Amino acid sequence: MLSVPRYRKVASIALVAGVGLALAACSTKGDSSTGADGKVTITVDCQPVGAQKDLLRDWNADVDAFQKLHPNITIKSVSVGAQCDNPPDFTARLAGGTVTDVFYGYMTDLQQVLDSGQAQDITQYVTKDTIPTWDSISDGAKGAFTDGGKIYGIPTKNYSMGLLYNKNLFQQAGLDVKNPPKTWAEVRDAAKKIAALGNGIAGYSDYSAGNTGGWHFTAELFSQGGNPVTDDGKKANFNNAQGKQVLQNLKDMRYTDNSMGSKQLLQWPDLLTNAGAGKVGMFVGAPDATTAIVTQFQGKYQDWAMAPLPGQDGAAKGTLGGGEGYFFKKGLSADQVKAGLMWLAYEKLTPGKGQFDYVRSKPENNPVGLPQPQLFTPGSDAFKQDNDLKMANANVTVEDFALFANNPVPIKFEPANAQAIYAILDGAMSAILTDPNANIDDQLKKASDKVDQALAAAK
Amino acid sequence: MTSATMHHETTLPADPAVLRRRSRSGKTRNNLTGYAFLIGAIICFALFSWWPMIRGIIMSFQRTRRGVTTWVGWDNYVRIVQDPSFWTAWKNTAYFTALALILGYAVPFVVAIIFNEFRHAQGYLRVLVYLPVMLPPASALFLFKYYAYDPSDAGLFNAILRFLHLPTSQWMQDPKMAVPAMVLASTWMNMGGAILIYLAALQNIPGDLYEAAELDGAGLFKRIRHVTIPQTKLILSLMAMLQVVATMQLFIEPLILANGAGSQDSATSVAYLIYQHGFFQNDLNGAAALGVIMLLVLGGFSFAYVRLSAKQD
The missing domain is CATH 1.10.3720.10 (MetI-like)
Known part of the structure; x- marks a missing residue:
């Protein structure tokens, strides 16, 4: 038996050692590296989470298959929970320096990733050897990951926005499902008729919080022919006739017609929850919003159809395009970068494989046949190959999305520093949708001043 | 209790100077033990409270662009x-x-x-x-x-x-x-x-x-x-x-x-x-x-x- 002082000494040494070990454990570095034997290991994030059983099984199967094809490469998958959907989580990991070797980001994240100093220039490694379909990928999607002619990331998914509408509610309101609104005036008329159904149904719904209000303001501004920032990206450019028209359309529907429902300050899950519950007639969104409505918010594919984004007096002059991709962490070896590119090519950019393996997706009830992603340039080899496979295995009614797919609107990609701009524009959107006395000119002026300041700070 | 400690208790020296020295060394030992127990808390506070605070103050006078951090005075x-x-x-x-x-x-x-x-x-x-x-x-x-x-x-x-x-x-x-x-x-x-x-x-x-x-x-x-x-x-x-x-x-x-x-x-x-x-x-x-x-x-x-x-x- 130890005496009390000795016991204390042992305990204190154990305590100090324990704390030391815990701290050492916290600071343990990842084991991604290039070995002397030519073996390459890379860590990749955004492995599907456990709740996404099919997607997780598919991902793991793809990792196994890829490693068999490339026995010298080991992929270490990392699931980062909500990071892939949640900008603050991403920012925290980036600021904390805990991103994986190949890490996920939005197309709007390039500036932030560059500022963090964690992005590797991969230009010299992006070739047909590493990504065979590179030439088929749309220039717009590539441009979102390119700065000053240097490539810092690879696009893996993209979208453009249109008008999603609930066919059931259209029918109940006596509207023609095959002839959805083409202009904002027609949207307003249809919204009035749908809202007249009562029962808390909003004819048209829109976001005004969590950066999503600014995101949709931008999309609707593009439809008017506007642009949220000047060509040089240094100043706000929405305090003008187009910006006013965007807010006027919303104000008319919200307060003159009372066709947008009383619940506002909505962000992404709020609106989609209402849509899944059959309480939303129309909203602006990308094709995969229907996937979220079905997989996360208990809606049904057969209720939804999609048309091009409306314009003010005719077809929309533009629509918002965005998406996601993967960046490469600074300091990787050439072999690691090549391994990462080959993995992305296999999992995300090859018709018939990975995310484009429609034969596998079809029975899993993952949607096949949606006009998304739009990674490959129409007319390119990869586009044709992907489209043929998609049509052959479609499990959603392709016809419901044909109006959107067959009437493309010019895509305008999100501006640099988009998240900062969106956060500010939320203010204007929320004011117009919650305050009948809000002055459109004042709101645009205030938001414009703030965006000018944010862009000046970002220089 | 070990025989050694028993020995200490039964054969205390009579010299007061030795007693004071022993008492001081005992106090020091106890203090050191106390500090050793405090280390965990001090490390936790230092790492998760004080250092972030100091880092925050430093960052508030800096700016990081393209991975390069510069001092910008009161700009922020x-x-x-x-x-x-x-x-x-x-x-x-x-x-x-x-x-x-x-x-x-x-x-x-x-x-x-x-x-x-x-x-x-x-x-x-x-x-x-x-x-x-x-x-x-x-x-x-x-x-x-x-x-x-x-x-x-x-x-x-x-x-x-x-x-x-x-x-x-x-x-x-x-x-x-x-x-x-x-x-x-x-x-x-x-x-x-x-x-x-x-x-x-x-x-x-x-x-x-x-x-x-x-x-x-x-x-x-x-x-x-x-x-x-x-x-x-x-x-x-x-x-x-x-x-x-x-x-x-x-x-x-x-x-x-x-x-x-x-x-x-x-x-x-x-x-x-x-x-x-x-x-x-x-x-x-x-x-x-x-x-x-x-x-x-x-x-x-x-x-x-x-x-x-x-x-x-």
């Missing part, structure tokens, strides 16, 4: 003060703090005094008021958001107002109601803890003080004024300071109830503005500057409060 402070939401955030936060002092500070004290008068069922009442504290704050706020503050007629509070033939409210969507609505939810969530602390303080007041006051003809309010308040002054004073410091850090209420800034910045708090700059506007340096301003304001308040309280005592 100037920029953050010029943010059109800066003064709105401080105004909202001060308004929230003032309302929370009235509701969240006074109400629990009054409720504790009332509970303290009950001879029976005090335990049940304590559990009842403490239940909301056991709910995770996010869950409690979602209850308020989706059920109580639903701006349609289906909302709980609007249904009650309609039943009472009173005008309904848009709650969080109404810029004038956003802060009061956040205070109401926050008070409901947190007052259970304050009530328990006040009750514990009240129950420590010797009964004979009240008896003496009663014999002198003091009524209920005089007893509260001349016995209860002076006897609980220390805890009241401490709770007031903690309340102000906690409410000035208002964050989760706007984040959940208003999905962020609310209508026309009506729910933006200083802490939320820090979050917005740091996590949405790619401006960690600006966020750090605002954090330092907040630290100075709260530190200054706490210092002044403690000094004033000490002077009064």
Whole structure:
């Protein structure tokens, strides 16, 4: 038996050692590296989470298959929970320096990733050897990951926005499902008729919080022919006739017609929850919003159809395009970068494989046949190959999305520093949708001043 | 006990100088042991409280672009003060703090005094008021958001107002109601803890003080004024300071109830503005500057409060 002082000494040494070990454990570095034997290991994030059983099984199967094809490469998958959907989580990991070797980001994240100093220039490694379909990928999607002619990331998914509408509610309101609104005036008329159904149904719904209000303001501004920032990206450019028209359309529907429902300050899950519950007639969104409505918010594919984004007096002059991709962490070896590119090519950019393996997706009830992603340039080899496979295995009614797919609107990609701009524009959107006395000119002026300041700070 | 220690106890030297030396070395050993036990806490505070604070202060004078960090003097402070939401955030936060002092500070004290008068069922009442504290704050706020503050007629509070033939409210969507609505939810969530602390303080007041006051003809309010308040002054004073410091850090209420800034910045708090700059506007340096301003304001308040309280005592 130890005496009390000795016991204390042992305990204190154990305590100090324990704390030391815990701290050492916290600071343990990842084991991604290039070995002397030519073996390459890379860590990749955004492995599907456990709740996404099919997607997780598919991902793991793809990792196994890829490693068999490339026995010298080991992929270490990392699931980062909500990071892939949640900008603050991403920012925290980036600021904390805990991103994986190949890490996920939005197309709007390039500036932030560059500022963090964690992005590797991969230009010299992006070739047909590493990504065979590179030439088929749309220039717009590539441009979102390119700065000053240097490539810092690879696009893996993209979208453009249109008008999603609930066919059931259209029918109940006596509207023609095959002839959805083409202009904002027609949207307003249809919204009035749908809202007249009562029962808390909003004819048209829109976001005004969590950066999503600014995101949709931008999309609707593009439809008017506007642009949220000047060509040089240094100043706000929405305090003008187009910006006013965007807010006027919303104000008319919200307060003159009372066709947008009383619940506002909505962000992404709020609106989609209402849509899944059959309480939303129309909203602006990308094709995969229907996937979220079905997989996360208990809606049904057969209720939804999609048309091009409306314009003010005719077809929309533009629509918002965005998406996601993967960046490469600074300091990787050439072999690691090549391994990462080959993995992305296999999992995300090859018709018939990975995310484009429609034969596998079809029975899993993952949607096949949606006009998304739009990674490959129409007319390119990869586009044709992907489209043929998609049509052959479609499990959603392709016809419901044909109006959107067959009437493309010019895509305008999100501006640099988009998240900062969106956060500010939320203010204007929320004011117009919650305050009948809000002055459109004042709101645009205030938001414009703030965006000018944010862009000046970002220089 | 080992034979060696037995030997120590049975063969103490008689020389007082040796005894003093031994006593000093024993004290040193005990002190070292004490410090060794403290190391864990010191490391934790140093790593997770002090270092981030120092790092925040350093960052507030820097700017990082393209991975290159440069010193920019007061630029971040100037920029953050010029943010059109800066003064709105401080105004909202001060308004929230003032309302929370009235509701969240006074109400629990009054409720504790009332509970303290009950001879029976005090335990049940304590559990009842403490239940909301056991709910995770996010869950409690979602209850308020989706059920109580639903701006349609289906909302709980609007249904009650309609039943009472009173005008309904848009709650969080109404810029004038956003802060009061956040205070109401926050008070409901947190007052259970304050009530328990006040009750514990009240129950420590010797009964004979009240008896003496009663014999002198003091009524209920005089007893509260001349016995209860002076006897609980220390805890009241401490709770007031903690309340102000906690409410000035208002964050989760706007984040959940208003999905962020609310209508026309009506729910933006200083802490939320820090979050917005740091996590949405790619401006960690600006966020750090605002954090330092907040630290100075709260530190200054706490210092002044403690000094004033000490002077009064």
